[in-house]
Amino acid sequence: MTGFFQIVIGGLLQGGVFAAVALGFSLVYRVTGVVNLSQGAFCVLGAMAMYYFQVAFGWPTPIAAAASVVSVVAFGLIVGATTFVPAVAKLPVSSTLVLTAGLLTFFEGVALIVWGNQPYALPPFSGEAPVSFGALRVPSQGLWLAGGIAAMILALWFLVYRTALGRALQACAENAMAARLMGIDTPRMMLLSFGLAAAIGASSGLLVAPITSLQFDSGGFFTTSGFIAVAIGGMGSFAGSIVGGLLLGVAEQLAAYYVSSLFANTLALLLLLAMLLWRPNGMFSSGPVRRVDVRSDAVVHRALIRLPDGRLVALGLGLLVVLGVLPVLPLPNGVLSSLTISMILFIAVLGLDVLMGWAGQVSLGQAGFMAIGGYTAAILATNYDWSPLAGVAAGMALSIACALALSLVTGQLRGHYLALATLTFGLLVDSLTVGLINVTGGPSGLVGIPSFSLGSFDFDTSARMYWLALGVAAVAVFILEGGMRSQFGRALQAVRTDQLAAAALGVNVGRVKLAALCISSALASLSGSLYAFNFHFLSPEMVATPRSFEMIAMLVLGGEGTLVGGLFGALVLTMLPTLVQGLALYKTAAEGALLVATFLYLPEGLFGRFAMLLSRVGRRAAPVKGAPAP
Amino acid sequence: MTTPALEVAAVSRRFGGLLAVDGVTFSIAQGGLSALIGPNGAGKTTLFNAITNLFPPTSGEVRFMGRSLTGLDARRIAGLGLIRTFQTARVFPGMTVLENALAGAHMHVGATALAQMFRLPGARAEERALRDKAGALLDLIGLSAFRDAAATDLPMGAQKNLEVVRALMANPRMLLLDEPAAGLNDSETADLAALLTAIRDIGVTIMVVEHNMSLVMGIADQVIVLDAGKLVAIGAPADIQADRRVIEAYVGLED
């Protein structure tokens, strides 16, 4: 029995941190209506700052802690003021959500640059000796953690419910427009919520760092755990965040002890998917019921890019020829294999474009389908002597089956709940690829994957693999372009911009979304299979959730809704570190920063901008803007 | 006697404490052109929303061509041939004027998504035919010069016209138009009136919410007057104009 309580106490401590992160989520969500996925990164930044002030500079603990929180909040405020707050004002909610995924990547990249990639553990505040309560033993740091988080919750409660500032924050949460009319500076309140969330994150990070060692990308872990907690508890509900966090912590510890530590996360994610299915608003739902006959999202003003047929064909063929001759040119070392990787990733990004760019369904789980395709094809070809082609087909079939299952959950969901369900799906696949050691080889990966082959023809050189990927991508683009220029593409766009008006014209909104999801998952799966055959090796982190974020960055950078655009995003993000060796360390930060900057300053993307120039040149006398003469 | 196109039987719609539509009953004959009028906030849009189950009636029943609409979602209602437009134009942003019109034909596209992707001859022929039809309708309403412009770049009045074209592309049996003339000038309103009568003449039943009395009196064969959620009067335009209750409902609001 003592053992059980010992586990519950461990779970409550762990859950306390989740609760703190969840509180940060809820706070920002209430004021801005956006789920800020970068929340977890503040924990790592806080711990990192603490490491410098306390260990490297030797400052006393309280001063170091205060200095850490202050510096993280200052950094958070600068980033928030230049990116997050402007984004909330001018981007639709789903784009802002993706932007915060970019911020998470950016913060992780910053931590990587400053901290390197080793895990760090901080010294406990008051020695290593645990405190005993009868037979129970609690690490002394656990008391600091519990006390610190309790104090934070109280302070937050006091601020929100007992001060004028809190009332202003609440007014923004209830009705931003009314708050504005009352003279409340809503952007300042948004920034304030962001800063407070940074403070909560930094404090809980430096409190927990002595118990769990952290590394630069632990932010993703805190974000996902905090997010699971808040989704269980109810987005925007403070009580829900705390209960959800504690519940999750205890459930994970119990699962780790009584089932298997490899599946602790899996169980939590399944719990969450069930929760999303059963009560999408969580246990403590909060949030206004909106009029559904008005558009819930800001109108998506995206560039209207329509190339005349002739130009389109010329552009496509030109591109194909240029890309096709690349392997016969004398390229520097490593360039061809990077090109191949870009091309393979582009296939998955293409699917993402159909789903996100055309149908407007944000997916944060695209890498999950890559993993399904990659592992299925690789395992069948390696262990069961299937032909690679049959393996690829099996992977695609399984991916589509998973997409259909996922749609049972996501079918009911919209906006950020949809995005979060796909994130959950991706994380679930992550945890399975790590956990199912007997099938996937676990964390150390799957080795000895054969080359792709068709009949007796082996794609065993870089050039052959590149041409294969190029061919597949070209065919996929050609087919999709045909669909996008017909009723199917119009239905996707109608669903993206106005589901209500689409349904009123007889569009089966659910089926259109499902079709987009199936196309997207099939292409991701195909890409994942080619990826595995290309490397002759596949490990979980090659197709894990950060890859999903990377592919979103590629899509946005290249240009959503352009099909071909993703190729340029994939090329930029894959080739830059290859061409400029010294950049590898900065890749993560640059990826995040590029995603954020593109969203804010070049919403049509690199290729989108290029195509706009081209289509403008193509328009001669035909009036583009303006009204019919009165 | 043929079944009426639309039968509204004791329909009410409540929003919290507000009874926005209050026990309204009327029917519309097939092939008719009815106007729904009433002061601001009378519940006209709410009645449309109740008919199309966007905000389903809290009580009462709606039948279309003799078939009850209770429990049907927007898509199924559209599938029966009852197509509506919105008071604030809801053209699809990010699509051209022509594409918006084409989007209306969704239910009548026979080619599967795969056939469209693989550019099969049948799918291409169908697409060409739809483009021709949409082009002709845009021409009819004076929008053909703007077919490749972004739909949201059009002024409000033109966007509402585009919405009517989009609705027509759906081959409706009945159209519910919510203030289609808002934002149009006099000559454009006259064009719209001609278009609406032409649509009626090809056999499409129309019910239109309209504030412009001369438009209403000129084209409608039946006028339904709503005030504070209640049906005040129903009858031929000439009778309605003489009805004291209608004038009362409008005192200070309309000339």
Ligand SMILES: Nc1ncnc2c1ncn2[C@@H]1O[C@H](COP(=O)(O)OP(=O)(O)OP(=O)(O)O)[C@@H](O)[C@H]1O
């Ligand atoms: N979704 C809703 N939630 C709450 N109240 C609503 C809703 N829709 C309409 N109402 C209320 O119902 C009443 C009728 O509104 P409705 O829009 O139907 O009037 P209307 O006759 O179309 O007016 P107008 O001529 O201004 O378009 C109004 O008081 C309005 O505020």
Ligand SMILES: [Mg+2]
């Ligand atoms: Mg109205």
